[in-house]
Amino acid sequence: xxxxxxxxxxxxxxxxxxxxxxxxxxxxxxxxxxxxxxxxxxxxxxxxxxxxxxxxxxxxxxxxxxxxxxxxxxxxxxxxxxxxxxxxxxxxxxxxxxxxxxxxxxxxxxxxxx
Amino acid sequence: xxxxxxxxxxxxxxxxxxxxxxxxxxxxxxxxxxxxxxxxxxxxxxxxxxxxxxxxxxxxxxxxxxxxxxxxxxxxxxxxxxxxxxxxxxxxxxxxxxxxxxxxxxxxxxxxxxxx
Numbered sequence: 308x309x310x311x312x313x314x315x316x317x318x319x320x321x322x323x324x325x326x327x328x329x330x331x332x333x334x335x336x337x338x339x340x341x342x343x344x345x346x347x348x349x350x351x352x353x354x355x356x357x358x359x360x361x362x363x364x365x366x367x368x369x370x371x372x373x374x375x376x377x378x379x380x381x382x383x384x385x386x387x388x389x390x391x392x393x394x395x396x397x398x399x400x401x402x403x404x405x406x407x408x409x410x411x412x413x414x415x416x417x418x419x420x421x
Numbered sequence: 422x423x424x425x426x427x428x429x430x431x432x433x434x435x436x437x438x439x440x441x442x443x444x445x446x447x448x449x450x451x452x453x454x455x456x457x458x459x460x461x462x463x464x465x466x467x468x469x470x471x472x473x474x475x476x477x478x479x480x481x482x483x484x485x486x487x488x489x490x491x492x493x494x495x496x497x498x499x500x501x502x503x504x505x506x507x508x509x510x511x512x513x514x515x516x517x518x519x520x521x522x523x524x525x526x527x528x529x530x531x532x533x534x535x536x537x
Contacts, residue, residue, distance in 0.1 A: 309463075331473070338523050340523070340525070347530065347531075348528075348530050348531075349425070349512050349514065349529055349530055349531055350512075350526075350528050351528070351529025352462070352525035352526070355523045355525070357523065365514060381442060395463075396463065397525075402469070402476060402477035402479075403476060403477040403478075403479055404476055404477065406455075406471065406476055408466055408477055409454075409466070409526060410466060411456075411464040412463065413463035413464075414463060414464075417458075
């Protein structure tokens, strides 16, 4: 079973449209991160949210952490072709030895058509 | 800032052969992670090191997989013998982990492995 469920799996929209993608879990997290991955490259961190109900904005991207810290959403306003990529959410969970490790959802593959 | 460097970028090998993937983390980072990415399973953590010591290897699929970090600037992931189901993109990432576990992971550009 996947710790983090992302939806939708695929999303294809026209330039200028708005969209929201989701990251859900039954577990509570101390924080959650969003990464974007472009073809042929590794994921790059966009934002970290740490407080329940927190909203962070990064230009046209708005990230929200659920009040119960089990879920998060990413909203993009007026999408542009440069927003195309795989959007991954990630959260920390217990690792061996009592430390923590970062696990990822499967991602939402976004295509913005000109 | 050179970033995380992985080699090779692409590897094509025949079933049964040994494969070695290499990673140079960002200088000064104390943690190193090996992930595998496939369409079916997404990005899976295989193993991670802290201060060159393996902390969690629970994601290593089988004994055919092994990873080493002989020093702070180099790590290898070895598959012996390789199988077609090992075909995937393998990512190395590094981070400076302290009391704040929210430090970002910095990923390399991956090694695309194809086992025929």
